[in-house]
Amino acid sequence: MAVPQERLATGAVATHGDTAPYHRLLTPPALAFLAGLHRRFEPRRRALLAARAERQAAWDAGQLPDFRADTRAMREGDWRVAPVPAALRDRRVEITGPVERKMIINALNSGAKVFMADFEDSSAPTLANQLDGQQNLIDAVAGTIAYRSPDGRDYTLGADPAVLVVRPRGWHLPERHLEVDGEAMAGALVDFGLFAFHNARALQARDRGPYFYLPKLEAMEEAALWDGVMAHAEAELGLPRGCMKVTVLIETLPAAFQMHEILYALRERAVGLNCGRWDYIFSYLKTLRAHRDRLLPERGQVQMTVPFLKAYSELLIQTCHRRGAFAMGGMAAQIPIKGDEAANAAALEKVRADKLREVKAGHDGTWVAHPALVPVAQAVFDQHMPGPNQLDVLREDVQVTREQLLAPACGTITREGFDNNVEVALRYTAAWLDGQGCVPIHHLMEDAATAEIARAQLWQWLHYAARPGERNDCVPLEFADGAPIDMALFDQLLAAHAHRLRHSDLPGARRADEAAALLADLTHADALGAFLTLPAYDHLP
């Protein structure tokens, strides 16, 4: 029986939208738990978001990120994170994916060591997606999850499922369907809170966590906030302190300057850091948006081998291994290509090369986006990492400087690269508005992070190209044939792609015009918006 709205409102949390199907999830005790998280931690979350804006204002005024003077002792001191639990000591291949029922089962059965269930980059946070996802995970933790596809195929869990790790939303996103004292809750606290409330005890009893991936952190204080949230949750749920373990994505440029500090803030529960390369590229663009000498060339030219990305990944490995934490690699965007053997072999080869670079650099494991890529990544790690991890590879040879982390990557902008950014930004946004947080476009996985790169680059190229008299020889702001990069071209391509999408059967076709209007606003705006998903969230059901 559905819990009536009024009861929820007078109990702990007021709900909006059709929450009736979720009465087993949004029970009064679960809502009271969420309300406790909100009341205790929301003021700090807001203060930390305001601190982000202050730092960005300084960078916009000409300063550049740097290592912190006030935390030198943490960087130089001799300390290690708490021991890594047995279930996470071999993480050579981790599959990621949205919290959709069939995909959860496929991911858990994929042969990967870990499945990262994603409420974040690959999820469009509609009420239904987030709450169905929670219900699916309850069933997965119970081992009872099952699914029958429309064509009659049955899915159940196999004998040796992957270890579950859950990624809640980042600190910036609200969840307007759940309100405490008239304030929207943080998406992060809703995702974390519901999962922990319903599953933490069962997972802890099996020595399986609960385990989390933490996205988009920008400072050690944000890591400390997560530590406080988890310590509080452990106490409330009667769990041993420190049983909730976390792997932090280093996927913002500011966080790359605070890797030791972030591990230190979470040292009772941190088991590793991960190179979230796509958001990291986006964050490089956003953080340095006022610095004309640090534009980036088109997306295809910003590979992990360019100096600023190589420096960041090596610093991550060195930092982690000095502290006894895992240094996880990231996501290659290629996915299998059906019906074209040669193209498929070429895509798989790119994934293989990426994983080979990672394992040789000292990473302890990596991410794949699709079950067919598990054996590809596993073969590379099995061959080059005979033990369960390579924590003993200390990379003391690595000397990464501030300049290396900030070094611009030179290259070009081609018409194809510009057009691809317009197409990807539009098609992804439209799919997201239609409830799909991850889609294949031209045989690449596109999610919130990759789409952010596309739309941030468009803004940067167009706004800088419009300023006459300023040059950037590292990334020339014109096409190779000398044709201009300008808003007229952007508007024309956006209209053409919206027209094509509207008349297709591709994901998001029916939201093409809304997505185009949103992108036009973001791209014409005087300032580069912090997140595409913030204005887009107002359009979600």
Ligand SMILES: CC(=O)SCCNC(=O)CCNC(=O)[C@H](O)C(C)(C)COP(=O)(O)OP(=O)(O)OC[C@H]1O[C@@H](n2cnc3c(N)ncnc32)[C@H](O)[C@@H]1OP(=O)(O)O
């Ligand atoms: C930047 C970052 O944050 S990266 C992390 C976030 N991104 C992700 O996690 C990407 C996850 N990947 C995906 O969502 C999908 O692979 C896509 C959208 C890229 C492609 O999906 P599709 O076009 O459906 O792939 P495809 O048709 O080849 O799928 C074949 C089968 O594999 C399954 N599958 C594909 N990807 C996954 C996955 N990541 N996890 C579990 N199952 C998967 C499909 O459900 C399908 O199952 P079925 O045969 O039982 O019907």
Ligand SMILES: O=CC(=O)O
């Ligand atoms: O979350 C991962 C990323 O690359 O972004």
Ligand SMILES: [Mg+2]
């Ligand atoms: Mg990311």
